[in-house]
Amino acid sequence: MGGDGKVLTLAQVSVHNTPKDCWLVINGKVYDVTKFLEDHPGGDEVLLSATGKDATDDFQDVGHSKSARDMMDQYYVGEIDVSTIPKKTKYKPPKQPHYNQDKTSEFIIKLLQFLVPIAILGLAVGIRLYAKSS
The missing domain is CATH 3.10.120.10 (Cytochrome b5-like heme/steroid binding domain)
Known part of the structure; x- marks a missing residue:
């Protein structure tokens, strides 16, 4: 050497x-x-x-x-x-909130509980208007 x-x-x-x-x-x-x-x-x-x-x-x-x-x-x-020599540190991703599947499902159910009646009401009004015009 x-x-x-x-x-x-x-x-x-x-x-x-x-x-x-x-x-x-x-x-x-x-x-x-x-x-x-x-x-x-x-x-x-x-x-x-x-x-x-x-x-x-x-x-x-x-x-x-x-x-x-x-x-x-x-x-x-x-x-x-x-x-x-500086020690190598292992990458640690930042803390993120836990994804809660139950809350997402809960949100979708509440959204559908709001939108389905409105859709039914709109359909009923549309059928009634169609029937009057015929």
């Missing part, structure tokens, strides 16, 4: 975020991938967008080959102090 095994904070790694100086954190290790930017099959933008954070998930989601993983050794700088 190329690094001297030093332990770095995320703040120290985060300043290396340009095309001339690009470091990544993957699986608790820090890599200087500056020389690899031009050769990266996904383009340099992909690597640059992964700076300043733990890029482990991004790296694993792509499904890199064994040879790509072996190639990482030559870019090794050191270890990341994991206490400096």
